[in-house]
Amino acid sequence: MTPGAKRNTWQREAVRDALSRNDGFVSAQALHSVLRDGGSPIGLATVYRALADLATAGEADSLQSPDGENLFRACSSSGHHHHLICRSCGLTVEIEAHAVEAWAQEVAAEHGFTRAQHVVDVFGLCAACSTPSPH
Numbered sequence: 001m002t003p004g005a006k007r008n009t010w011q012r013e014a015v016r017d018a019l020s021r022n023d024g025f026v027s028a029q030a031l032h033s034v035l036r037d038g039g040s041p042i043g044l045a046t047v048y049r050a051l052a053d054l055a056t057a058g059e060a061d062s063l064q065s066p067d068g069e070n071l072f073r074a075c076s077s078s079g080h081h082h083h084l085i086c087r088s089c090g091l092t093v094e095i096e097a098h099a100v101e102a103w104a105q106e107v108a109a110e111h112g113f114t115r116a117q118h119v120v121d122v123f124g125l126c127a128a129c130s131t132p133s134p135h
């Protein structure tokens with residue numbers, strides 16, 4: 001097999017498209033069901049691979065949920081940013097966190113670390129999900 005060959009291009013396009021139409025972070029499995037429901041014959045392994053490719057290419061953000069699940073999202077910011085994610089409905093807010101940037105640089109420098117990078121994502125319940133539903 002030729003690495004980097006343009007095989008599976010339509011699958012990757014389909015995954016990219018489905019991801020951009022989704023608001024929050026989704027797992028490969030959830031995105032796979034969306035595609036299957038839309039009539040696509042795409043396989044789960046292909047969805048995994050396409051998502052990993054998109055994340056590597058910087059076209060998708062990826063993170064790990066507190067349950068250890070890999071989640072993906074096509075974010076509107078391409079620069080460094082953080083996320084607030086509702087663990088109930090998946091609502092995602094892209095946030096900047098200047099205090100975190102300063103703290104990460106500082107604590108790294110204190111220990112003699114250079115080229116420090118960090119991943120900070122906050123999981124919780126959004127306002128709508130925090131409101132108890134009336135009975």
Ligand SMILES: [Zn+2]
Pocket residue numbers: 061073075076077081082083094
């Ligand atoms: Zn993002």
Ligand SMILES: [Zn+2]
Pocket residue numbers: 086087088089090091125126127128129
């Ligand atoms: Zn929510």
Ligand SMILES: [Zn+2]
Pocket residue numbers: 080081082097100101118120
């Ligand atoms: Zn940051």
